[in-house]
Amino acid sequence: MENPTDTFRAAMRRHVTGVTVVTTRLDGRAWGMTVSAFTSVCLEPPTVLACLRRTTAAAAEILRTGRFGVSLLAEDQGEISRRCAAPGAPKFLDDVCGAAPTHSPVVDGAVVGFDCVLVRSAELGDHVALFGEVAAVVAGPTPGAHPLLYTDGDYLSLPPRTAA
Template sequence: MDDRAFRNAMGQFVTGVTVITTNVGDETHGMTANAFLSVSLNPKLVLVSIGEKAKMLQKIKDAGHYAVNFLAEDQQEISMLFAGQIKDGRSVDFEWLNGMPVIPGAIGRVTCQVVNEYVVGDHTFFVGEVTGIELNDGAPLIYFQGKYRELASMNENETLLI
C-alpha cells in the first residue's frame, strides 16, 4: 500500500481541529494538529502526536508542557495559519491559561504537563496530565476527506437515532 492510499483511508475518519501551543522562554509556538485524544479520566491524561520533522517536537520537549485548543467552526483561518498555509506575517494575540498560551475564541482549551513521551514510527506521542480546562460555547471546526467542514446542527425538535 502506498502513502497516498493510507492518507486517503485516514481521511475517512472525521476529526476535530486543534492548535497545540507551548512557550519556551519568552517565545510562543503553535501548530495545527488533529492527532489528539483523551487517554485517562483518573489521572486526567491526554495525548498529542507530533511528527519527527515538526519544529514543535523540540519545543514541547524543551518546555515540558503544552496546551490543546479545540477550534471553533469560524476559526479555519487560525488552523491554516498554524499549519503554515498562510504565510503573510499575521500574528495571534494569545490569551493565557495556567501560564500557557491559548487561542482566543477556541471552544475548549486544555493545559497539560508532559508526563511521558513515546517515539512511535515517525511521530512522538506526548502524554500530558491536564492542569487546567476552560470551555466556551460554540460548534467545532472539523476535518474530513482533506477538507474543513462544519458540524450540521440539529434543532431542538429533532431526535438523534442511535
C-alpha cells in the same frame, strides 16, 4: 502498484476529526501547530495524547519544557488552522492567544483549551506521541459552540442546533 503509504493516507483522510492546535512558547511567544492526532487517554488522572512530527520546533520545545497546550478550534477558526498547518511557515500566535490563565497558551475563542504537563513521550516513525496530564481546562467563551471539523481535505460545519 499503489504505494501503501498513499493508500493509508487516503484512507485516514476519510476520518472526521475535530481540529486541534497544539501550543507552546517559543522564544517567549505563543507558537502552535495544527494536529490531527489528538484524543483523551484517561480520566484519572485526566490525560490527553497528541502526536506531532518529531522534527518540528514545537515538538522540540515541548520535550524541553515539559508543558503544552491544546485548543479545540471553533467552527469559525479555519484561518488559524490553516496558518498553523502551513509547512515551514512561522506559526507565532500572539495575535490569537491572549493573556492565558494557564502556563501554556490556548487559542482565544476556541471551544475548549487544555493546559498540559508532559508525563510521557514516545517516538514512532516520524512522529512523537505526547501524553499530557491536564493541569487546567479553559472553557471557551461560547457555551455550546460547534467545533471545527475536518475530513477528506476540507472543513465541515454542523447544522445549527434546534430546540428539543
